[in-house]
Amino acid sequence: MDSKSFLSAGIVFMTLIIVVSMIKCTDEKGEEEQLQGNVYYSFNWNNVLSETSAPQHLRYCFYPIESGSVIQMDDDADGMSFTLPPARYKVLIFNCDADNIAFRNTNKFETAEAYIPETKSKNIEHSGDIPLYGIVNEELIVKAGENSPIEFIPVPLTRKVSIHIKVDGMEHITECKGSISGMATTINLSKQEVLPEATTEIPFQTTTSEEGVDANILMLGKPTEEGETPPVISSHEVKLDFTLTDGSTASTAIDLGNSIEETEGSTIDVSIEATVAKGIAFTVNVKQWKVAPGDKLTIE
Structure with missing residues (x-):
């Protein structure tokens, strides 16, 4: 086999390896996606405290019931779609743009708190425009694949x-x-x-x-x-x-x-x-x- 034929054979061989690798990665990605649960949230903001503004930004905290650490993410207040490992979760959702409010101990479901920082309680005037709202779900079951859409009505806190x-x-x-x-x-x-x-x-x-x-x-x-x-x-x-x-x-x-x-x-x-x-x-x-x-x- 001359050098030109040898080079051509090598190129064909490497191309086959790349194609096989791509197919394998695609299959693995598809299997991984099948193991995830797709969750869709929407929110009903019809109930708002009079003469105040509706929230624009929410924080989502998912606490695996069996084992695992909290999964936390921020997004807008219109709705959200995301993937989670199939499991049972406790869920806290609250608006993170409430005026004069901070949050702590959110690594655990039972200890999560909203509070007025001491410096703010003493030094600023509390006439804010965006109140605090919250949602509690004691058990959200996420199944592999598509999950039914969920609508929440946030509760004024x-x-x-x-x-x-x-x-x-x-x-x-x-x-x-x-x-x-x-x-x-x-x-x-x-x-x-x-x-x-x-x-x-x-x-x-x-x-x-x-x-x-x-x-x-x-x-x-x-x-x-x-x-x-x-x-x-x-x-x-x-x-x-x-x-x-x-x-x-x-x-x-x-x-x-x-x-x-x-x-x-x-x-x-x-x-x-x-x-x-x-x-x-x-x-x-x-x-x-x-x-x-x-x-x-x-x-x-």
Whole structure:
């Protein structure tokens, strides 16, 4: 065999090896894909806290029930399709773009928490626009191949507190700053319950008008339904610091007791009536207050 024939035979042989290898890899890839489960999620965001924005980004945490480490991924809030090894999983899904919220201990289903970082609870005003929502699935069975699509309706893990202060003598007030005590800082994501021992006082921003002062606050905690006993009872005090037109300041406090925790629904209205009295110095006196359910959930 001359050198040219030998070279041609070598090329043919190498080509056969490459083709066989490609076929083998394709078969192995096909077998691997057949061993995976294709899962499809969609979300129903019709139930959103009134006057807030729907989340845009979600975090998915899959916990193998038999053995294995958590599988975690982030994606948008419209829906998701992905592959998982066939198994039984516990699942936590929550929006990772909730205002002023961080997450920890998500390596385990039972210990995963959402919390307000200490620096944020003290230094920023809690009037965020995106609440926290969550989903818990105690057993998701993923089979090899295609799995049935799943639709979830996320549960609010935040309540909206709207404070309306009607002030007689508002023309004497230029600014108002506020804070509220007894606010939960941590919620367990698998139990969807706040930790009773973790509370703090947080500031909130206000807007003024000719009639008075308004504020909206997002507080951690799953809304209570009609007839349901709140799992955690906390008392709250609202502190208001007013700046008046003469440059002086006046402060007042309203002890709300357990009224917020005992109010049903996702939104809570706190109505306060106050007067500005002018003597040697301006004073702001609270005449009365009332806590009642708000509009609950907005159905879009």
